[in-house]
Amino acid sequence: MVHGSACCTVSRPFKRLNDWDVIFRVTSFCHVPLINNAAERLLRHWVYGTRTEQGSRVFAILISVIETCRKRQQSPWLYLAVIIDHQRTGRPIPKLPPVAWGSE
Numbered sequence: 001m002v003h004g005s006a007c008c009t010v011s012r013p014f015k016r017l018n019d020w021d022v023i024f025r026v027t028s029f030c031h032v033p034l035i036n037n038a039a040e041r042l043l044r045h046w047v048y049g050t051r052t053e054q055g056s057r058v059f060a061i062l063i064s065v066i067e068t069c070r071k072r073q074q075s076p077w078l079y080l081a082v083i084i085d086h087q088r089t090g091r092p093i094p095k096l097p098p099v100a101w102g103s104e
Contacts, residue, residue: 065079065080065096066080068096069096069097072096072097072098072099073099074097074098079094079096079097082094
């Protein structure tokens with residue numbers, strides 16, 4: 001027979017499994033999703049490896065720019081074209097496009 005704190009610490013997490021108020025509390029807030037997969041779904045198609053640390057860093061920045069433009073309802077490809085043009089001609093690189101009106 002086991003006595004002491006080991007027995008209590010093992011069973012303590014399982015006590016929450018029977019706390020139905022805690023388990024179903026999320027259903028009281030209709031604006032809170034039951035799952036947290038939105039970010040994972042956005043990044044799922046970006047799972048690629050690169051050969052170098054610099055390549056990984058550039059790829060991460062590119063993904064960030066593309067997804068930020070998409071969330072702001074702006075074309076990432078037009079923005080990237082402007083960046084490339086400005087970089088080639090020595091002009092300062094513009095900031096990311098603002099959020100489209102009415103998208104928030």
